Amino acid sequence: MSKIPPPIFAIVLSATALHAPAGRAEWVEWLADAAVVGEYDSNINQSFFSASQLDDFIGKGLLSGGRAYQLDNYSRLYTTLELNGETHENFQKLNQYSVGGKGVLTHKFGLGQQAPMLRLDVADGEIFSDSQLRSGNQLTAGLRLSxxxxxxxxxxxxxxxxxxxxxxxxIRRKDYPHSVFDIKGHTVELGSNIAVNGRMQLNLGYNHRWGDIVSNNSESSFSPAVLEQVRSIGDDDALPGWIYRTYGNTDTYNVGLSYALLGGHAATALNYSYIETQALGASYANHKVQFSIHYSY
Incomplete structure (x- = not known):
């Protein structure tokens, strides 16, 4: 299992130490979250060739639970355990679930709901997939200012x-020593949440990611010059053809509507994402439509 990067771990520890004055820091409420998601993906195999692109319907679920620790009037630490799962209608070998933990540190620059907030989160989990290639460990860490x-x-x-x-x-070729799904990437994001009325919210977002990408291919038309840019190639055990990893850039545009229920404890959301990836001198597009129901205790 991969470890939390030392710089991120140091930030968590130092921030906790700075904002935990004796006598005021204490454990507060318990946390529980659940979500059910239905999703359509127009290019589940992320193929650069339109004739080879495969679509699928995916069902997803989330359960998480934990507790919040109030550090002072402005800072709070959340720790949770999470169970995620997804099932595919057309490609069952992509079915998977993951188990892991998450820590979130928030700091508000003032009192009240509208005070700016800085959020640091670190999550580490183990992925168990019906595809041997896709099982493994995943670490994410992020910083957001709202x-x-x-x-x-x-x-x-x-x-x-x-x-x-x-x-x-x-692994198809011995000169590619790493797994196809040894993936690292960096993402910057911008977004806005706009209150339409007391219950409905419009969500707009854009993010740009650079780093490793994975694509499935049933064609054999790549030239040797292109294959020199590929970092790993393997026979795909979940989708037709073969799979490879290379470097690429991805732009994602999101728009959605959410509607609050049960006094803000629950919400339904409808989201659309347009995703464009550039790599190996080519590009492919992805369309995702997602409907979800969330509940938070």
Whole structure:
């Protein structure tokens, strides 16, 4: 299992030490969250060739529980255990679940709901997939600053690092020593949440990721010059053809509507994402539509 990077771990420890005056720091409420998600993905195999792109319907679920620790009037630490799962209609070998833990440290620059807030989160989990290639460990760490523009619009910006390690299985060529799913990437994000009325919210977002990407291919038309840019190649055990890892850039545009229920403890959301990835001198597009129901205790 991969470890929390020392710089991130140091930030968590130092921030905790700075904002934990004796006599005021204490454990407060318990946390519980659940979500059910239905998703359509127009290019589940992330193929650069339109004739080879495969679509699928995916069901996802989340259960998490933990507790919050109030450090002072402005800072709070959240620790949770999480169970995630997903099932696929057309490609059952992509079914998987993951178990892991998450820590979130928040600091508000003032009192009240509209005070700017800085959020640091670190999550580490183990992925158990019906595809041997896709099982492994995943670490993510992120930093986000959110603030208000007027009374009805919240803006945010952030950075995220992801690091996934997987089994070294089905390697096609010995000169590619690492797994296809040994993936690292960096993401910057911008977004806005706009209150339409007391219950409905419009969500807009954009993020840019650079780093490793994985693509499935049933074609054999890549030239030797292109294959020199590929970092790993393997026979895919979940989708037709073969799979490879290379370096790429991905732009994601999100728009969605959410509607609060049960006094704010629950919400339904409908989201659309347009995703464009550039790598190996080519590009492919992805369309995702997602409907979800969330509940928080």
């Amino acid at each position: 603030f208000w523009h007027g009374e009805f619009q919240q803006l945010y910006m952030g950075y995220r690092f992801d690091d996934r390690n997987a089994a070294r299985a089905n």
